Structures are given as C-alpha cells and as structure tokens.
Amino acid sequence: MKLIVCVKQVPDTGDIKINPETNTIIRESMPSIVNPFDKNALEAAVRLKEAYGGTVTVLSMGPKKASEALKECISLGADHGVLVTDKAFAGADTFSTSYVLAEVIRTLGDFDLILCGKQAIDGDTAQVGPEIAEHLGIPQVTYAAKLEYADGTFIVNKEHDEGYEVVEMKLPGLCTVVKSINEPRMPTIRTKMAANRAVIQVFTAADLTLDPSKLGLIGSPTRVKRAFSPPKKESGVKLDGLESRAATEKLVGFLVGAELI
Amino acid sequence: MNINDCRNIWVFVETEHGQVKNVALELINEGKKLAHTVGEELIAIVIGHKMENVVQTVISYGADQVILVDGAEYQDYTTDAYTNAFTKLIKIHQPSAVLVGATINGRDLAPRIACRMGTGLTADCTGLEISPEGEVTWTRPAMGGNLMANIICPNTRPQMGTVRPGVFKRGTSDKDRTANIIREEISTPEKEIRTKLRDFIHVAGIAGVKIEEADIIVSGGLGIGKAENFMLLQELASALGGAVAASRAAVDEGWISPLQQVGQTGKTVGPKLYIACGISGAIQHVAGMSSSDFVVAINKDPEARIFDIADFGIVGDLFEIVPLLTDEIRKRKKL
Ligand SMILES: Cc1cc2nc3c(=O)[nH]c(=O)nc-3n(C[C@H](O)[C@H](O)[C@H](O)COP(=O)(O)OP(=O)(O)OC[C@H]3O[C@@H](n4cnc5c(N)ncnc54)[C@H](O)[C@@H]3O)c2cc1C
Ligand SMILES: Cc1cc2nc3c(=O)[nH]c(=O)nc-3n(C[C@H](O)[C@H](O)[C@H](O)COP(=O)(O)OP(=O)(O)OC[C@H]3O[C@@H](n4cnc5c(N)ncnc54)[C@H](O)[C@@H]3O)c2cc1C
Incomplete structure (x- = not known):
C-alpha cells in the first residue's frame, strides 16, 4: 500500500504569547511543532503499512525548517520525507497550497491513500485536504475517526452529529482524520537517531511543472485584508464568596431577566 | 466567470432526515440582508430527494427564490454527487457569493466546490459584510481564536465562505410566503459517486440534543x-x-x-x-x-x-x- 501523509509545521498555539502593548501574537516565542492532527494521520498510515505492507511518504510544503517536522515523522514510522519549498509559494491560500501539494503527489507517482489532519491549528481552515482531493480528482472522506481496509476499499467511520457514518471509499482516495482515531506513538532514541540521518527529498518550483498563475500570493483567490486581535469581551458579573444557594438564586434571576429561561 | 455577470447570494440548504439545519435558516436571514443591500436576491439551493417540505420551509423563512435539484442519488449526502450538482448550478446561474454552513458536511462540500470553480473559500466565518460593489468581507478567527482576519476574494467568483452555526439569527417563519422555484435537472451517474454510506452507528450516550443545533x-x-x-x-x-x-x-x-x-x-x-x-x-x-x-x-x-x-x-x-x-x-x- 502506498500511503502519503501531508504534514504542516505549525507554531504551538497551545503555548501562545501575546504582546500586551500591541496586542499581537509574538510568533518568535512559539516553538514549531508537527500539526497535532497530522500526527494522528501519520499514525493511521503507519498502522496500515504495518498491517498490509507498503511505504509511508510524508510531504510538507513550507520553509526549509519544515524538514525538522518531516524528520520527526520519520522517527515515528514514515519511510520518506518530501519537502516542497520555494519563495514563489509564499502567501499561498488553501487553493494554491493544495494545488502545489497535489502536483508534487502527481510527480511522486501512484498512491493508494492520502492522509491529512482534520485541520491545521494555525490556519484552522480544514480546506487543504478536500482541495488536494479535488485537484487530483479523487474521492474523499473527511473527519475520519476509524479507518480500515478490506477487499480493495477503505471503510471509514466519519464523525456525524449523532454518531458515526460508516462510509466505503474506493481507492485511490483521501482521508482527513480527527484526534480520536488513534493515539500517536512516541519515538525511541534509536528511531530518532535514524531519522536524523535520513535524507529529505526537496522539490522547488523549478523541479515541478506548475502553472505560475496558481502560485503564492498572486495565485491565491483569497486575500487577508486585515488581521487583528479578537475584541476583548466586557467583563460580566462575577459572584465570589457568596453562599451557593444565594448565588444560584441570583443566577436564576439573571437568566430570567435575560429571557434565557 | 466574469465578475460583472455574477449576481445574487446563494445559501446551501443542508438537510438531515428531511429537516433543514438551523444554520441554513440563519444564513438565509443574514444573506438576504446582504443581498438586498446591493439590490440582489437571496437564493436557497436545495439538493436532495423529495424535498417539497424543505422548499416550503426555506421559502417561509424568507428565501427570495429557490433552486431545486431533485434526484434519488441525492437522498444521502455524498461529496461527489453534491459537488457535481452544485458546481453545475453555479455555471448555469453565476452567483456572486455562496454561503455554506460550517458543519461537518458543509466543510466537506464547500472546498470541493470552490476548488473545482478555481475560486476562494473563507473558512468558518463569524462575520459578513458587503460593499456597494458586492464584494464580501468575511471575518474569521484563526490560530485557535487568538487572531481574527478579514478576508476578501477580489478577482474570482463566486465568493465563497463557510459560516459558523449559531452566529446569526434566523428570521421568523411565514407559512403564507411564496417564492419562485426553479427546478434544474442535473443527474450524477452512480459510477461517479465513489463513496457509499454503508451503515450508521448511533452514539446514544447521554447526548439527547445535538450540541451543534442546541440553543x-x-x-x-x-x-x-x-x-x-x-x-x-x-x-x-x-x-x-x-x-x-x-x-x-x-x-x-x-x-x-x-x-x-x-x-x-x-x-x-x-x-x-x-x-x-x-x-x-x-x-x-x-x-x-x-x-x-x-x-x-x-x-x-x-x-x-x-x-x-x-x-x-x-x-x-x-x-x-x-x-x-x-x-x-x-x-x-x-x-
Ligand atoms: C492543540 C490543542 C488542542 C486542544 N483542543 C481542545 C479542545 O478542542 N477542547 C478543549 O476543551 N480543550 C482542548 N485542548 C486542551 C486545553 O488546552 C485544556 O487542557 C483543556 O480545555 C482543559 O480542560 P478543563 O478545563 O476541563 O480542565 P482543567 O483545565 O483541569 O480545569 C478544570 C477546572 O475545574 C475546576 N473545578 C474543579 N473542581 C471543581 C468543583 N467541584 N466545582 C467547580 N469547579 C471545579 C478547577 O478549578 C479548574 O478550573 C487543546 C490543547 C491543545 C494543545
Ligand atoms: C489569519 C489567516 C487566515 C486565513 N484564512 C484563510 C481562508 O479562510 N481561506 C483560505 O483559503 N486560506 C486562508 N489562509 C491561508 C491558509 O492558512 C494557508 O493557505 C495555509 O497554508 C493552509 O491552510 P490551513 O493552515 O488552514 O490548513 P488546513 O486546511 O486546516 O490543513 C488541513 C490539513 O492539510 C494538510 N496541510 C495543510 N497545509 C499543509 C502544508 N503546507 N504542507 C503539507 N500539508 C499541509 C495537513 O494534513 C493539515 O492537517 C489564512 C491565513 C491566515 C494567516
């Protein structure tokens, strides 16, 4: 089975620091990590490889530094790492990002399944996976919470408001995975050392046949007009030191007043 | 699509067991305000099978027009069939903007449509504004809510966005309202639908009401x-x-x-x-x-x-x- 996992290196938004004067995020202070959902995607791929044989290729578009993320994935069971990096890709929105990733995947040859995270914890759009599938003209199942393979099809439990849909998908296809699909493994000292020695395959724009009108900022149909800190909410009522019954009565009065009950 | 030829705002009407999802009604109400500001109409897009009640519901909640695609292949949501029907409708009717609820299926469908049309899609919006020229400014949180962004789609049409459920209010229903219904025959051959719903696992648990729809x-x-x-x-x-x-x-x-x-x-x-x-x-x-x-x-x-x-x-x-x-x-x- 030929498996491709798309991974994004992201700032650790769990460790975010805000500059109190400008009210902006201090990006330099944030360590880079592998997007958490992409680790679940990788784990799902490695488990398929362990069960059915094959290879797992991890693919990332980003700055050169993103090769660290790819090496971490190799320490977690991936076989090859592929980095696409070029100034021409800077400022890409999801349409342009997915276009480049799809073209790299085409260049790499046949595959059975592409796995992505549900979303990246910085951009938070959840669009790159489905857009890769569209560029490649393959089926998709998003929000996968379980993934099995039998008789030439993938059987996926897809999250739903009331439970899970069990969906069959023909290959080749693409899945985006949610956190509950698995518990990603930890690297060992041995796998970490081996990953450090691994050679990451690098593609630049010149190595691919790309339509320049779909690249970077110019090739992106969306544009970020302005970014700003979320407005601070006015502080509400806070009851401290009140006996529980009195506090509850006040709350009920408030809810009734606001016509919430 | 030529920007000057595109008009009207569309809302994708997501349904479940023949019921319209709240977010679609919220978007009809909000999208209608935007459309009327620029002298255009709000059109509800209904795809499914035997959708008479759904059509009536969206009209009673204020849709100016409805476009309906009915077919047995649309009974259950599938990415392939819905993307096919929706993109064909876009090519025929050329809307200026398309609003989709940021639900599980909405976020599955909208990127396929946007990508096939070669247009931009803003994710999980919490605010919408429109300029006199009809350009939508989409507001959305990113970085886990630490950052807000205003996003535009200046050069391609339709302008698309998924919108977070619960942000906008739905209107009140008027059962006597009428509106024009356009029926489009678009079929999707079975072999083009590459995923199949096999089964459904109900998670009973303690969840009575669905959290996405709960007040x-x-x-x-x-x-x-x-x-x-x-x-x-x-x-x-x-x-x-x-x-x-x-x-x-x-x-x-x-x-x-x-x-x-x-x-x-x-x-x-x-x-x-x-x-x-x-x-x-x-x-x-x-x-x-x-x-x-x-x-x-x-x-x-x-x-x-x-x-x-x-x-x-x-x-x-x-x-x-x-x-x-x-x-x-x-x-x-x-x-
Ligand atoms: C990438 C990433 C993604 C994440 N995604 C999510 C997410 O989607 N959703 C999410 O929720 N978290 C998410 N988290 C985790 C998040 O950072 C927090 O760890 C988590 O929300 C904490 O849950 P909690 O508030 O229940 O627990 P805690 O932080 O442990 O808080 C428990 C609270 O209960 C109070 N308490 C205890 N006993 C009582 C009592 N008897 N009466 C009244 N109060 C009491 C305590 O004072 C405390 O404030 C994510 C983290 C990361 C890094
Ligand atoms: C504030 C802000 C708001 C934005 N809003 C939008 C918007 O609404 N619409 C839009 O089109 N663009 C938007 N962008 C641009 C967008 O964030 C980038 O295109 C980003 O590179 C990809 O989107 P994402 O981070 O949301 O990824 P997601 O689509 O959430 O990622 C899903 C999965 O795709 C894979 N993936 C994503 N990126 C890569 C990568 N570089 N390499 C390998 N795999 C990857 C991973 O498996 C990941 O888990 C915004 C950017 C900013 C700064």
Whole structure:
C-alpha cells in the first residue's frame, strides 16, 4: 500500500504569547511543532503499512525548517520525507497550497491513500485536504475517526452529529482524520537517531511543472485584508464568596431577566 | 466567470432526515440582508430527494427564490454527487457569493466546490459584510481564536465562505410566503459517486440534543471528577431543554464521547446560553464556544480564565450549585 501523509509545521498555539502593548501574537516565542492532527494521520498510515505492507511518504510544503517536522515523522514510522519549498509559494491560500501539494503527489507517482489532519491549528481552515482531493480528482472522506481496509476499499467511520457514518471509499482516495482515531506513538532514541540521518527529498518550483498563475500570493483567490486581535469581551458579573444557594438564586434571576429561561 | 455577470447570494440548504439545519435558516436571514443591500436576491439551493417540505420551509423563512435539484442519488449526502450538482448550478446561474454552513458536511462540500470553480473559500466565518460593489468581507478567527482576519476574494467568483452555526439569527417563519422555484435537472451517474454510506452507528450516550443545533449547552470539564457525575449536567440540560458537552480534558478521561467535545479540536458551537461547569477556560476550549450569546461559568478557582469571558460567573462548588440550579429551573418550569 502506498500511503502519503501531508504534514504542516505549525507554531504551538497551545503555548501562545501575546504582546500586551500591541496586542499581537509574538510568533518568535512559539516553538514549531508537527500539526497535532497530522500526527494522528501519520499514525493511521503507519498502522496500515504495518498491517498490509507498503511505504509511508510524508510531504510538507513550507520553509526549509519544515524538514525538522518531516524528520520527526520519520522517527515515528514514515519511510520518506518530501519537502516542497520555494519563495514563489509564499502567501499561498488553501487553493494554491493544495494545488502545489497535489502536483508534487502527481510527480511522486501512484498512491493508494492520502492522509491529512482534520485541520491545521494555525490556519484552522480544514480546506487543504478536500482541495488536494479535488485537484487530483479523487474521492474523499473527511473527519475520519476509524479507518480500515478490506477487499480493495477503505471503510471509514466519519464523525456525524449523532454518531458515526460508516462510509466505503474506493481507492485511490483521501482521508482527513480527527484526534480520536488513534493515539500517536512516541519515538525511541534509536528511531530518532535514524531519522536524523535520513535524507529529505526537496522539490522547488523549478523541479515541478506548475502553472505560475496558481502560485503564492498572486495565485491565491483569497486575500487577508486585515488581521487583528479578537475584541476583548466586557467583563460580566462575577459572584465570589457568596453562599451557593444565594448565588444560584441570583443566577436564576439573571437568566430570567435575560429571557434565557 | 466574469465578475460583472455574477449576481445574487446563494445559501446551501443542508438537510438531515428531511429537516433543514438551523444554520441554513440563519444564513438565509443574514444573506438576504446582504443581498438586498446591493439590490440582489437571496437564493436557497436545495439538493436532495423529495424535498417539497424543505422548499416550503426555506421559502417561509424568507428565501427570495429557490433552486431545486431533485434526484434519488441525492437522498444521502455524498461529496461527489453534491459537488457535481452544485458546481453545475453555479455555471448555469453565476452567483456572486455562496454561503455554506460550517458543519461537518458543509466543510466537506464547500472546498470541493470552490476548488473545482478555481475560486476562494473563507473558512468558518463569524462575520459578513458587503460593499456597494458586492464584494464580501468575511471575518474569521484563526490560530485557535487568538487572531481574527478579514478576508476578501477580489478577482474570482463566486465568493465563497463557510459560516459558523449559531452566529446569526434566523428570521421568523411565514407559512403564507411564496417564492419562485426553479427546478434544474442535473443527474450524477452512480459510477461517479465513489463513496457509499454503508451503515450508521448511533452514539446514544447521554447526548439527547445535538450540541451543534442546541440553543442551550451545559458543558463539563475536569472539575466534574468522574463519568457518573455527568448525570448532574444531564439533569440540568434536560430541565433547560439543552444538550450536554464537555472539554477535551473530560473527553480524554473517557467520561463522555469525543462527539461532545467543544473546542479547537472538537466542535464549534454558538448557543444562546453556554453553562461551563468545572472548565478552566483554556484558549482551545474557548475557541469552540466564544460565539455563544451568553456564557455562565461555575468554577471554584476565582482565577480561572473562564471568568474572563463569562457574562455571569459564580466562584463556587459545582456539586452544590448545579443541583440547586436544576431544582430552581424545574420549579419555575413546573417540571
Ligand atoms: C489569519 C489567516 C487566515 C486565513 N484564512 C484563510 C481562508 O479562510 N481561506 C483560505 O483559503 N486560506 C486562508 N489562509 C491561508 C491558509 O492558512 C494557508 O493557505 C495555509 O497554508 C493552509 O491552510 P490551513 O493552515 O488552514 O490548513 P488546513 O486546511 O486546516 O490543513 C488541513 C490539513 O492539510 C494538510 N496541510 C495543510 N497545509 C499543509 C502544508 N503546507 N504542507 C503539507 N500539508 C499541509 C495537513 O494534513 C493539515 O492537517 C489564512 C491565513 C491566515 C494567516
Ligand atoms: C492543540 C490543542 C488542542 C486542544 N483542543 C481542545 C479542545 O478542542 N477542547 C478543549 O476543551 N480543550 C482542548 N485542548 C486542551 C486545553 O488546552 C485544556 O487542557 C483543556 O480545555 C482543559 O480542560 P478543563 O478545563 O476541563 O480542565 P482543567 O483545565 O483541569 O480545569 C478544570 C477546572 O475545574 C475546576 N473545578 C474543579 N473542581 C471543581 C468543583 N467541584 N466545582 C467547580 N469547579 C471545579 C478547577 O478549578 C479548574 O478550573 C487543546 C490543547 C491543545 C494543545
């Protein structure tokens, strides 16, 4: 089975620091990590490889530094790492990002399944996976919470408001995975050392046949007009030191007043 | 598509078991305001099978026109069939903007459509504005809610966005309203539908009402202490007619299904009332509930961050307050 996992290196938004004067995020202070959902995607791929044989290729578009993320994935069971990096890709929105990733995947040859995270914890759009599938003209199942393979099809439990849909998908296809699909493994000292020695395959724009009108900022149909800190909410009522019954009565009065009950 | 040829705002009408999802009605109401500002119409796009009731519902909630695609292949949602029908409709009718609810299926469908049309898609919006020329400014949170962005799609059409449920209000229904219905024959051959719904696993659990659709949510965190204690929240939720949700910490403990998780890695909700019990208010949790209209926090730690975003906070023990609250509400509602 030929498996491709798309991974994004992201700032650790769990460790975010805000500059109190400008009210902006201090990006330099944030360590880079592998997007958490992409680790679940990788784990799902490695488990398929362990069960059915094959290879797992991890693919990332980003700055050169993103090769660290790819090496971490190799320490977690991936076989090859592929980095696409070029100034021409800077400022890409999801349409342009997915276009480049799809073209790299085409260049790499046949595959059975592409796995992505549900979303990246910085951009938070959840669009790159489905857009890769569209560029490649393959089926998709998003929000996968379980993934099995039998008789030439993938059987996926897809999250739903009331439970899970069990969906069959023909290959080749693409899945985006949610956190509950698995518990990603930890690297060992041995796998970490081996990953450090691994050679990451690098593609630049010149190595691919790309339509320049779909690249970077110019090739992106969306544009970020302005970014700003979320407005601070006015502080509400806070009851401290009140006996529980009195506090509850006040709350009920408030809810009734606001016509919430 | 030539920008000057494109007009009208479309809303994708998502349905489930023949029922219109709330978010579609919210978008009809809000999208109509935008459309009328620029002298255009709000058109509801209905795809499915035997959708007469759905069509009536969206008209009663204010759609200026309806475009209907009916076919047995659209009975259940599939990415392939719905993308095919929707993109063909776009090519025929050339809308200026398309609004889709940011639900599981909406976020599955919208990127396929946008990509096939070679246009931009803004994700999970919480604000919409329109310029006199008809350019939409989409506002959305990113970085787990730490950053807001205004996004535009200047050069391609349609302008597309998924919009978070619960952010906008639906209008009132008028059963006597009428509107033009355009029926389009678009079929999708079976071999082009490459996924198939095999089965459905119902997660009964303690979840009565779905959290995405609930007007009231009672949510529990690590402070709940153990799985059985979620019954306290369930009782409060039942008294209020709401749903039970949880923080990731409570889900990770295995006390409640991951389907009930609110937050960056869980679901995004926007109820009228969100009652957070024993939840500290981590940014990743808040990202999933910050568009709630009214937030109540019950936490024994006066420093908990949840109080920063609560409209009404009680520093106290949830095991005392929640049962008292349930009793009080039952009394008032004579339950
Ligand atoms: C504030 C802000 C708001 C934005 N809003 C939008 C918007 O609304 N619409 C839009 O089109 N663009 C938007 N962008 C641009 C967008 O964030 C980038 O295109 C980004 O590179 C990809 O989107 P994402 O981070 O949301 O990824 P997602 O689509 O959330 O990622 C899903 C999965 O795709 C894979 N993946 C994503 N990126 C890569 C990568 N570089 N390499 C390998 N795999 C990857 C991973 O498996 C990941 O788990 C925004 C950017 C900013 C700064
Ligand atoms: C990438 C990433 C994604 C994440 N995604 C999510 C997500 O989607 N959703 C999410 O929720 N979290 C998410 N998290 C985790 C998040 O950072 C927090 O760890 C989590 O929200 C904490 O859950 P909690 O508030 O229930 O637990 P805690 O932070 O442990 O808080 C428990 C609270 O209960 C209070 N308490 C205890 N006993 C009582 C009592 N008897 N009465 C009243 N109060 C009491 C305590 O004072 C405390 O404030 C994510 C983290 C990361 C890094």
